[in-house]
Every structure is written in C-alpha cells, then in structure tokens.
Amino acid sequence: MSPKKSFRRSLPNTRRIDAMAKLTREALENLRKENVHEEAITIMVGMGSCGIAAGAKDAYDAFVEELAKAGLDDVVIKKTGCIGLCYSEPNAEVAVPGMPRVLYGNVDCAVARDIVKKHIIGKTPLEGPNALRSGENIEIDEKQQRIVLRNCGVIDPENIDDYIRREGYCAIEKALFEMSADDVLGELKTSGLRGRGGAGFPTWLKWSFTKEASSDEKYIVCNADEGDPGAYMDRSTLEGDPHAILEAMAIAGYTVGASTGVIYIRIEYPLAIKRLEIAIEQAKEYGLLGKDILGSGFDFDIEIRFGAGAFVCGEETALLASAEGERGMPVPRPPFPAVKGLWGKPTVINNVETLASIATILRNGGEWFGSIGTETSKGTKVFAVTGKIAHSGLIEVPMGTTFRDVIYTICGGILGGKEFKAIQTGGPSGGLIPADQLDTPIDYENLQALGSIVGSGGMIVLDEDDCVVDVIKFYLEFSVDESCGKCSPCRIGGRTLYNMLRRISQGAGKLEDIPKMKELSHTMQKASLCGLGQTTPNPVLSALRHFEEEFMAHVVDKHCPAKKCKGLVSYRIIPEKCIGCTLCAQKCPVDAIAGKPREKHVIDQEKCIKCGECLKACKFGAVKYE
Amino acid sequence: MDVEAEEKTVSLPPAVKKYIEKQKAIPGSLIKVLHKVQEHFSYIPRSAAFEVADIMEIPVAKVYGVITFYHAFKLEAPGQHTISVCMGTACYLKGGENLLEELKSMLGVDVGEITPDGVFSIHTVRCLGCCGLAPVMMIGDKVYGNVTKEKLPAILAEYQEN
Numbered sequence: 010m011s012p013k014k015s016f017r018r019s020l021p022n023t024r025r026i027d028a029m030a031k032l033t034r035e036a037l038e039n040l041r042k043e044n045v046h047e048e049a050i051t052i053m054v055g056m057g058s059c060g061i062a063a064g065a066k067d068a069y070d071a072f073v074e075e076l077a078k079a080g081l082d083d084v085v086i087k088k089t090g091c092i093g094l095c096y097s098e099p100n101a102e103v104a105v106p107g108m109p110r111v112l113y114g115n116v117d118c119a120v121a122r123d124i125v126k127k128h129i130i131g132k133t134p135l136e137g138p139n140a141l142r143s144g145e146n147i148e149i150d151e152k153q154q155r156i157v158l159r160n161c162g163v164i165d166p167e168n169i170d171d172y173i174r175r176e177g178y179c180a181i182e183k184a185l186f187e188m189s190a191d192d193v194l195g196e197l198k199t200s201g202l203r204g205r206g207g208a209g210f211p212t213w214l215k216w217s218f219t220k221e222a223s224s225d226e227k228y229i230v231c232n233a234d235e236g237d238p239g240a241y242m243d244r245s246t247l248e249g250d251p252h253a254i255l256e257a258m259a260i261a262g263y264t265v266g267a268s269t270g271v272i273y274i275r276i277e278y279p280l281a282i283k284r285l286e287i288a289i290e291q292a293k294e295y296g297l298l299g300k301d302i303l304g305s306g307f308d309f310d311i312e313i314r315f316g317a318g319a320f321v322c323g324e325e326t327a328l329l330a331s332a333e334g335e336r337g338m339p340v341p342r343p344p345f346p347a348v349k350g351l352w353g354k355p356t357v358i359n360n361v362e363t364l365a366s367i368a369t370i371l372r373n374g375g376e377w378f379g380s381i382g383t384e385t386s387k388g389t390k391v392f393a394v395t396g397k398i399a400h401s402g403l404i405e406v407p408m409g410t411t412f413r414d415v416i417y418t419i420c421g422g423i424l425g426g427k428e429f430k431a432i433q434t435g436g437p438s439g440g441l442i443p444a445d446q447l448d449t450p451i452d453y454e455n456l457q458a459l460g461s462i463v464g465s466g467g468m469i470v471l472d473e474d475d476c477v478v479d480v481i482k483f484y485l486e487f488s489v490d491e492s493c494g495k496c497s498p499c500r501i502g503g504r505t506l507y508n509m510l511r512r513i514s515q516g517a518g519k520l521e522d523i524p525k526m527k528e529l530s531h532t533m534q535k536a537s538l539c540g541l542g543q544t545t546p547n548p549v550l551s552a553l554r555h556f557e558e559e560f561m562a563h564v565v566d567k568h569c570p571a572k573k574c575k576g577l578v579s580y581r582i583i584p585e586k587c588i589g590c591t592l593c594a595q596k597c598p599v600d601a602i603a604g605k606p607r608e609k610h611v612i613d614q615e616k617c618i619k620c621g622e623c624l625k626a627c628k629f630g631a632v633k634y635e
Numbered sequence: 636m637d638v639e640a641e642e643k644t645v646s647l648p649p650a651v652k653k654y655i656e657k658q659k660a661i662p663g664s665l666i667k668v669l670h671k672v673q674e675h676f677s678y679i680p681r682s683a684a685f686e687v688a689d690i691m692e693i694p695v696a697k698v699y700g701v702i703t704f705y706h707a708f709k710l711e712a713p714g715q716h717t718i719s720v721c722m723g724t725a726c727y728l729k730g731g732e733n734l735l736e737e738l739k740s741m742l743g744v745d746v747g748e749i750t751p752d753g754v755f756s757i758h759t760v761r762c763l764g765c766c767g768l769a770p771v772m773m774i775g776d777k778v779y780g781n782v783t784k785e786k787l788p789a790i791l792a793e794y795q796e797n
Contacts, residue, residue, distance in 0.1 A: 059765040062778035095767020098780075238723035241764035276670060276707050278764065279776070317666050318706030318761070334663035336704040352662070395725035395766035402767050436724070469724045483727055487761075493704075598740055620733070 031296030034182060034303050040173045048106060050084045050129055054116075055100040055162055057091030057248045058280050059241075063098035064117060071121035072101070079130060087171075090249020092162030093403035095395075097141060102162075103128055114141040152419050154381065156389045157242070157365040158405050161249030166284050169291040172252040178297050180368035181259050185305040188371075190220060193264045199375030201387030202367075206232055206323070206360030207438065207464050207540070209386075209453040212367075215357060218347035219265040222355035227267035229258045230351060232328055232360040233274035233281070236320040237436035238487065240467035242391040243361035245403055247274070247281035250365070251288035255298060255311060257367035261357050262309040270311040271351065273332045276318065285313060320437075320491035324539045325350075325358050327493065338493050339539035362391055362466070382408035386452035390466055397424045397472035406451075413447040416470065428473040431555070435464030437484045437491075438544030440551025441477065460551040462544075476573035477556040478563050481548045482510040488545040499542025502533040506549055515576030518564040527553060575619040578634050582623075584609045586631035593623035593632060645680040647672070647687075655690045665691065665701055669708055677717075678709040706761070714749040714756035716794045718774050723762030725769040734770050735759065737784045741791070754795060 032040070054060075054069045069088065076084050092100055097114025103124060104110045111134045113124060120139050128134045134143065141147075155161075164171035172178070184193055197213035204210045219227060231254060235243040247254065258270040274282055289311055292298040300308045314332045321327045322337040325346050331337035332351060350356025366388060370378045379387050386408040392415065395401045399421030406415065412432060416422065423429050431441040440461030442449070449455050456463050471480060485507040494500045506529055509522050530546030537543045553560060562568045569577040582593070582602075589607040594600075601617045604610030612623065624632040647655070654671055658664040668691065672683050679702055688695040702708040720726075720735045735746070738757055742750050749756040765771045768780025779790055 058763075058778070059767055059780070062765050062768055062771070062780050095765075098767065235764070236761070238762035239725050239766055241762070241766060244764045277760070277762075314663075315666060315670055316705075317670070317701075317708060319704060320761070331666065332663065334665035334667070334701070336700055393766060395769065396728050401725070401769075433724070467724070469728065471728070475728060480724075480728070483724065620736070 031294075032303065034186075037173065037178060037182065037295075037303065040170060041176065041179070043170070043174060050081075050106065051087060051102075051104045052084065052124075052129075053087045053089045053102040053104075053162070055090065055092050055098065055102075056088040057161075057245055058278070059095050060091060060098045060100065061280070065099035067118050068099045068101060068116045068121045071118035072125060075122045075125040076129075079125065081125075081129065084129065087165045088167070089163060090161040090166050091245045091403065093158060093245070093405075094141070094400070095402040096400045100141075100162075102147065103134070105129065105132065108132065108134070109143050110145070110147055111135075111140055112142045112147045113139050115139055150419060152410065152414050153405055154389050154407050155405050156369050156378075156381075157246060157362055157391050158249070158403065159369065160253065161245060164250065166249055166251055167287050169252060169288065169295060169297075172250070176372060177252055177368075178256055180371035181256050181263070181297070182303060183371055184260050184263055185303060185307055190264045190266070193260065193371065194220070196371060196375040197367075200370045200378035201375075201382070201385075202363065202370060202378065203386065203453065204360065205362035205366075205390065205466070207435070207462065209463065212359065212363055215347055215359070216261060216265055218345070219267075219355045219357045222348045224355050226269070226352075226354045227265055228351040228354055228356040229261045229265070229267050229270040230328070230332065230346075230356055230358045231258055231270065231272040231364055232323065232325075232358055233272055233278075234316045234322050234328060234331075235275065235278075235361070235465065236323045236491075237438075237465045237467050239395055239436055239469050240393045240465045242393055242403055242466055244278050244281050246361050246365050246391075247278070248284055251281075251284045252292065253368055254285075254361060254364050255288055255292050257359075257364035258311060259298065259302065259309045260367055260371065261359065261364070263307055265355070265357055267357070268308045268310065270309065271332055272311060272313045273316060273322075273328055274313060275316040282313065282315075289313070319493075320487070321493045321539070321541050324541055327539065328358065329356070336493075338495050339541075341538060360465070383450060383452045385454050386463075390451070390463065392466045392468045394420050394468045394470065396468075396470040397427065397475070398422075398470040399424050408452045409450040411448050411450055412442060415451070415468065416447070423470065423472050425472075430471040430473055430475055431477070433461075433469040433471065433480065433484075433548070434467065435462035435544075435547070436467045436469075437488045438462060438540070438547055439464045439467075440547050441471075441555050443555040460547070460554050462547070474571055474573070476514075476569055476571035477552050477559045478510060478514050478569070479571075479573045481552045482507070482514055484548045485510055485545070488541065492541065492545070496536075496538035496542060498533045498536040499538065499545060502529055502537075503542070503545050505529060506533075506546060510549070513560065513563045514569075514574040516563070516567045516574075517576075518560075520564055522564065523553065523557075523560060572634060578619060579614060580612055580617060580619060580621070580623060580632060580634045582610050582612055583631050583633055586629050588629055588631075590628070592626045592628065596622040596626040598622065645676070645682050647683055648675065651675055652686075652690065655687060659691050665693070665698070666705075669698075669702060673708060676712070678712050680712075681710075711747075712749070713758070715754050716774050717756050717758055718772060719758045719760045719763075721761075721763045721765075721769070721771040721773070722759045723766060723769070723771075725766035726762075726771055729769040731770040734772065734782055734784065734787075737787060738772075741787060755791070 099116045101116045202212045319337045322331045324339045327337040327339040346356045391405045489503040533546045587609045594602040601613045688698045
C-alpha cells in the first residue's frame with residue numbers, strides 16, 4: 010500500500026513505513042533530522058479534492074510520464090494537500106536546488122510537460138499566466154500567516170515521515186515528557202485559543218471541565234462534520250495534514266485523562282477519510298498512537314465514525330447521538346458534554362481547525378500564539394472565501410485583519426470588476442457584512458456586534474447582481490430542511506420565516522411582515538432547543554438590519570433591485586430594436602416567444618419561466634429585463 | 636410496484652452479513668452498517684433493512700428511524716450513474732440552480748428520479764467542498780467544476796456511450 014512512485018525509492022534514507030517498528034524518542038529525533046529532499050529537484054502537485062476535480066491527477070501523470078521519458082529518475086514528485094489557491098487549480102510547485110521555487114497554476118497536461126522540459130531540464134522557469142509566484146515564501150502573501158495550514162500543500166499527507174520532518178509529533182513528545190496536564194492547560198490558557206467551530210468558547214476551559222470531571226473513561230471527539238455550505242477548511246486540513254489532528258487529539262487525551270479519541274467525519278469527504286485512515290495506521294505502526302506512546306506509559310487510540318448528512322450534527326449533543334449510531338437529535342444542555350458526553354462519559358469536543366493549532370501552540374508556546382491577533386481573539390483564522398470573488402480559495406490570516414484586506418489585497422477583489430455588496434460570514438447561522446464595514450477588523454466580538462458570527466469561517470462574497478432577499482431565502486430553506494423537528498420554535502418558526510421570505514420574493518409581501526419576522530426571529534433565538542434553531546433567524550435579522558431598504562423595495566415597490574427574484578422581474582422585447590432574427594425564440598426552452606422571421610417577436614408572460622436565455626441569445630440588445 | 640418481487644431478489648451477500656455480525660458487537664455501529672449496505676446496493680432495499688434489524692437484533696423501526704433521518708441514505712434505487720448537483724451557497728450564487736433546471740429538462744426527470752433508460756438519476760447535495768470551482772456537480776465519484784449549461788451535453792455523453 011505504498012503510494013510512492015518509483016522515483017522515491019531511489020532516494021537515500023527514504024524508509025518504507027511497513028519496515029519500521031515502534032519508534033523510540035531517539036529514533037523519532039533522528040527521523041526529524043533527515044533532510045532527504047533538500048538536494049533533489051522536487052515537484053509538488055496539489056491533490057486535495059478540488060485539485061483532483063480540476064484535473065490534478067492528469068497533471069501528475071503527465072509529470073511522471075514526461076520525467077520517465079527524459080530518464081530523470083532522481084526527481085522527487087510529491088502529492089500534497091491543497092495550498093488554498095482554489096481559483097487556479099490544479100497547482101504545482103517546482104523546486105530546483107539553487108533556483109527560486111516557482112508556483113504554477115492551471116497546470117494541465119501540456120503545461121506539466123512544458124514545466125519538465127523547460128524548467129527542470131532547461132533550467133528556465135516558465136513565464137506567463139501559469140507562473141503564479143516565485144521566491145522563498147510562495148505559499149502565502151504578506152498579509153497571511155499559516156499555523157493551521159502550515160503543512161497543507163507542503164507535505165505528502167500520506168507519508169508520516171514527511172510530517173515528522175516538519176516538527177511532527179514534537180508537541181506530544183514535549184507534553185508527555187516535559188509537561189504536566191496543568192502545564193498544557195496553562196499554555197493553552199496563555200495562548201487564548203478559542204473554539205474555531207462557531208461559538209468561540211475558550212479551548213483550555215473546555216478541556217479543564219473534562220479534566221476535572223471524575224470518570225473511569227473519558228473521550229476526545231474531533232468534530233469533522235463540516236456542514237456549513239461554503240466552508241471547506243476542515244476538509245482541506247484533513248486532506249493536507251491529517252497527522253496534526255491525530256497529534257492534537259493525543260495531547261488532549263493526555264491532558265484530560267482520556268485514552269480514546271473519535272473522529273466524527275461526514276461521509277461526503279471520502280478523500281479526507283482515506284487519508285485519516287492511512288495516517289492512523291501509520292501512527293499506530295510507529296507507536297505514536299496505541300499503547301505506551303514513546304515509552305511514556307500513556308495509551309491513546311483513535312477511531313473514525315461516519316456522519317450521514319445532517320447539518321444539525323454540528324451541534325455537540327446531536328453529534329454525539331449520531332456518533333453513537335442514533336438519529337442526530339440534540340438534547341438540552343446542561344449537562345454539557347464536557348461532563349456527560351459520548352456514552353455518558355466526560356467528553357471534549359473540538360473542531361478540526363481548533364485541534365490543528367494545538368501542536369504548534371505547544372511547540373512555540375502560548376505566549377507566541379497570544380501575540381498574534383486582537384485583544385480578545387488570538388491566533389489566526391482560516392477563511393474559505395468564495396462566491397463573487399476573483400481569487401476564491403482558502404486563506405489564513407491573523408485575527409484582526411480587515412475585510413478589505415481579505416477581499417481586495419489577498420483575494421484580488423470582486424469577480425469581473427463588479428460592485429461589492431456584502432459578505433455573508435458564518436453561513437446559515439451568520440449574517441451579512443455590508444460595504445461600510447469593510448474596514449472592520451475580523452474578530453469574534455466585532456462580528457457579533459455586527460449581528461454575524463465568525464462561525465466556521467465561510468465567507469461568501471455577494472456582488473451587485475445578488476439579491477439579499479434571495480440569498481437569505483436560500484439560507485432559510487437550508488436551515489428549515491436541516492431542522493431535526495424536535496422543538497417547535499425551530500420546526501414551525503423556521504418554516505414560517507421561510508414562507509414570509511418566499512412571499513416577499515414573489516412580490517406578495519406585506520408591510521406588516523417585516524415586524525412579524527423580527528418578532529418571530531427573536532422568539533426562535535430565545536426558545537429553540539439547540540444552536541441550529543437559535544441561529545436560524547440570524548441571516549434574517551442581519552439582512553433586515555443592514556439592507557432594510559432592499560426589503561422595502563420588494564415589499565412596497567414590488568421591485569427587486571438586483572433583478573434576481575423571478576417573481577418580480579419580467580423579460581420583454583423592445584419592438585424598435587427587434588429585427589426578427591428568431592434566435593431568442595429558438596433558445597426559449599418553453600416556447601414562450603412568438604414571432605415569424607423578420608417580424609417583431611413577443612414574449613408570452615404567462616409562459617415565461619424567466620430563465621434569461623433570450624437575453625443571452627439576443628445580439629441586438631432587444632431583450633430587456635426589469 | 637413489485638415490492639414483493641424485489642424482496643425476493645434482494646438479499647444481503649454473505650460478506651456484508653459477516654461484516655454486520657462483526658459490527659454488532661461494537662456499540663453504536665448502525666450508521667456504519669447502513670453505509671456498508673448502501674455501498675453494496677447503492678441504496679437500502681426494504682428487505683435489506685429488515686435483515687439488518689434481524690442480524691443486529693434491533694427493531695426495524697429503529698433502522699428506519701436512522702435511515703430516514705440522514706440525507707445520505709436512499710430508499711430507492713438510483714440510476715446507473717448518479718448526478719449530484721451541488722446546492723451549496725457558492726454554487727447557488729454562481730448558477731447551480733440553473734444548472735439543475737437544465738439537467739432536469741435535458742434528461743426529462745425531476746430530482747430523485749431515474750431516466751427511463753436507467754442510466755442517470757439526479758440528486759442535489761449540500762456542499763461538495765469544492766467551492767472554488769463553483770458551480771460544481773458530481774457524477775459517480777467524479778467531480779466536475781465550473782460547469783456551464785454548454786458543457787453539460789459533452790459531460791453526459793461520457794456516460795451515455797457505455
């Protein structure tokens with residue numbers, strides 16, 4: 010089961026994992042010092058899910074083939090995780106000793122072959138649109154800082170040695186041999202790390218509750234049920250650096266006195282699951298998981314449990330029910346899972362990104378981590394910036410970075426040079442950030458003050474063509490569909506809110522709907538059983554706060570300013586401009602356009618489904634929509 | 636239609652049965668077992684759900700309770716190739732819905748239905764986590780990014796020839 014290509018085997022000191030027995034501390038140290046790739050020409054192909062979807066496998070094969078053709082068997086070709094530049098997938102990085110490293114984007118087979126011929130053989134890097142960056146620090150630009158994603162796109166996630174060489178499993182070693190459980194907690198407290206899954210609860214406090222709880226058995230659960238549509242940093246982290254999560258879970262286990270870890274992961278992430286399974290197997294073979302880790306006497310094992318597609322399972326108590334194989338229904342808290350969790354035992358639940366910071370914090374110290382970020386929000390945060398953005402992808406920035414820097418400096422501004430409208434943060438549980446808040450530093454408190462949340466870190470960018478009512482309706486539809494139905498405020502309240510929004514988007518909204526929506530939202534926030542119901546109305550309240558005039562346009566003027574709500578727009582043909590070319594009639598999927606060649610055409614409003622095909626088809630600007 | 640006939644033909648293969656018997660000893664393994672059953676049949680046939688209940692010695696109601704709670708489990712057989720159109724936020728903004736409409740009209744079936752020749756069935760998914768390539772759809776295990784209406788015929792043709 011070795012994923013390595015034949016090139017790898019010829020390298021000095023490259024161990025076969027299956028040949029290794031359990032590591033001693035000394036052996037681990039030796040492994041760390043190995044620098045097998047320094048002298049070799051290295052090609053790293055980003056093979057996360059999205060890279061593969063964009064064709065990274067083909068590019069990889071092209072590299073391998075071209076290298077073989079040229080007889081270059083000393084070139085190392087590595088499959089890495091995602092580097093975060095999703096807009097330019099597939100990405101490949103080329104390092105030739107003595108030359109600056111170059112990051113290439115949109116690497117198809119032809120580009121891959123070209124890179125081998127010109128850059129690797131000819132020693133002249135490619136120029137032009139495929140050459141994205143070059144130099145020493147090409148993973149990121151100056152506004153970014155990588156802690157969570159430090160290994161993503163750098164190491165081969167299916168090779169534990171690669172992780173170890175990047176100070177991997179240093180932190181667990183340090184914890185086991187140099188720190189008491191209280192020392193670890195103290196370090197975390199100093200670091201100021203807060204949960205990255207949504208609520209921002211201090212991680213050290215969560216751990217200390219479980220540590221204090223007395224029980225014969227305790228559990229560490231990793232929440233990898235990333236359900237927010239539009240956020241994928243956890244997938245990327247698991248695909249790119251799975252060992253970081255295993256190491257952090259073991260540290261948590263040591264700290265609170267747990268010997269079993271459970272990773273609850275959504276079944277929609279097959280590649281992340283596969284890489285986790287490989288990582289667990291390798292860590293067990295090295296004795297970095299299992300009995301008596303590194304001879305310390307500490308035992309820790311990790312198993313994987315699968316979700317089956319339910320957003321509500323992001324809620325801690327629902328997640329635990331699902332991990333126990335039941336319907337994922339939440340229960341009232343307290344008791345909190347920290348005291349009574351999986352199988353009724355004290356349980357720490359942390360999300361992937363939170364765990365991904367732990368090892369680095371222990372290595373570099375809590376003070377170092379605490380020096381990054383703002384007064385109340387420490388460290389870095391990963392954001393998935395998507396939607397109408399020029400360079401969509403994963404970025405990691407210190408807390409306190411402004412939205413403007415994220416959108417314009419790092420991500421290249423709005424797609425197609427359109428006007429910025431808003432950013433939705435926190436997904437279906439969050440809210441909108443309007444244009445006048447672009448200079449707000451991003452942290453937990455600021456976003457809360459704006460009526461949104463940091464959440465898992467999704468940032469959906471909306472431009473002038475997006476209608477706020479339509480987007481909020483989308484989120485409500487999502488939350489209503491995902492409501493488990495246990496409590497009535499969420500089950501009935503969510504549905505009612507959605508129906509009101511639907512009416513408004515169809516032009517049937519009434520003025521009294523607006524205060525009613527607000528009142529209902531507040532009730533849901535207070536009375537719902539779990540986080541899902543409590544946060545379902547957040548997008549509604551936030552939209553009403555920042556974009557009330559847009560709602561009014563829909564309700565009072567029966568007009569959708571962004572021309573998005575199908576019930577409020579109509580397509581018409583301007584007779585003066587129509588030359589009767591019949592193109593629109595040919596394109597119309599429902600035969601709603603009547604007219605003979607060289608005669609004025611007319612759209613039948615009854616039949617029209619407002620798909621916009623006629624507008625796109627017309628070459629004479631004769632179709633207008635309003 | 637023919638529920639009886641289907642029940643006669645479908646029964647868990649020995650390997651899956653063995654797997655379930657092994658999992659039975661591990662507490663809370665029902666979801667894992669159901670994933671295994673679905674992996675084999677690409678859905679969970681009624682008779683298989685009854686067999687699972689039998690082997691695991693739990694009420695059928697509990698098995699169905701779990702199956703119907705989660706999006707991932709399907710109670711009806713999908714087409715030979717399942718088309719999953721991503722309905723995540725980024726895909727929605729970039730026209731995922733139009734894509735779905737176009738697919739529906741091209742294939743003449745609604746979401747959750749199978750084409751008369753049994754080749755395709757259309758489904759929607761929450762988010763495939765490839766938001767940078769939005770709009771995205773998946774056929775079987777293969778993800779297609781930046782899909783436009785114009786690209787659809789060529790993509791579907793890859794599967795129709797087989």
